[in-house]
Amino acid sequence: MPGDHDLLSPLTLSSRDGVKRERADAARNRQILLEAAGRILRDKGIDALSMDAVAAEAGVGIGTVYRRFGDLQGLAYALIDDQEREFQAAFISGPPPLGPGAPPQERLCAFLRRYVDRLTEQAELMATAENGDARYRSGAYNLQRQHLAMLITQIDPERDGGYLADALLAVLSARLYLHQRAGLEMTVERLNAGLDQLVRGVIG
Template identity: 65%
Template sequence: MADIDCPPPRMSVMLSMPDRPRAERADAARNRRLLLESAASILRDEGIAGLSMEAVATAAGVGIGTVYRRFGDLSGLAYALLDEREQQFQSEFMFGPPPLGPGAPASARLRAYLCRCVDRLTEQAEILAKAETGSQRYRTGAYRVQRHHLMMLLQEIDPELDAAYLAEALIAVLSGRLHLHQVADEGMAPERIKTGLDQLLRGILRSSAPADEGALP
């Protein structure tokens, strides 16, 4: 398998904006927690429609400039709200039990990854869609980790595959905005979406080593 620039073992990369400092002063950390707690409270009480920079500032009792300086825009705020769940997801596919985690054939891990993404979208599509509206999506640590993970699996399946292109193509069909459209406008159930992803994966595997095709039902 060709070498790629994968994250070091047991490193978790959060969803937040790429220029976020790694270490924060105690007062800055407190302010961040206050803003995120206020945003989470709005989500619980009003849903995604109630989430705005103005609403968070009011709930936290701070000026709106403070919210913008901390998160940049509403997309950055949404990414920050997803940090903890993103780290948990990373832990599952990097270190968890097979088939999602190490120990299963690459094709089985890839299928488990795609299915797990659909489960996440079923639970989190609205806030993921909100996060995707910003310009920083492709620069976030989470996007890079997911892209590298998919590239690793694809190259293990077949080094001749265009792993970089296919990884980004798969991520594109797992977006929150597309999922909301599929469910709300097209009436697609999660199992139908998973079946469609299986069909995409079969197409990839047919062009690779025959031994890998046996991982799909």
């Protein structure tokens, strides 16, 4: 059976519109804006993040920020892009159990646990990026879905891999994670244990 690297290749990662080649000066300007947004998040938190705030922090006009990112969701996607790149590289061609070489059920559980790790670090930012149906239109979501569907089909070809992949990703919603952690006071350990139970129920 071919490895993941024969079937999948990294996408845009989190960008909704795909990666566009940038001139060197445009790339530098984009980095300046992302660094400004990062300082706002570090110093003031997610509630202070806005297009106006980024423009003021970077010392540019608001139009520059909108032209670069489109809206706040686009900015949020750009801010989580590096982590998404690392995550994709890990499950496509990294070491097992997340990457190729481990049995598919172990890889499936490793994927879910690593996703929880990502939520622990960036749930508020990911929730901003996921507003509305943006999550499902992103290249990152579709690659994740394709990967999980492949693993589920490897475990049992009779399963509906696409549907079950959507079902598993649904419980990894950043907004649900924030509710579970803050509203329901669930621990990360409980979330991971619940995901393991869910996989056993789905796969058998």
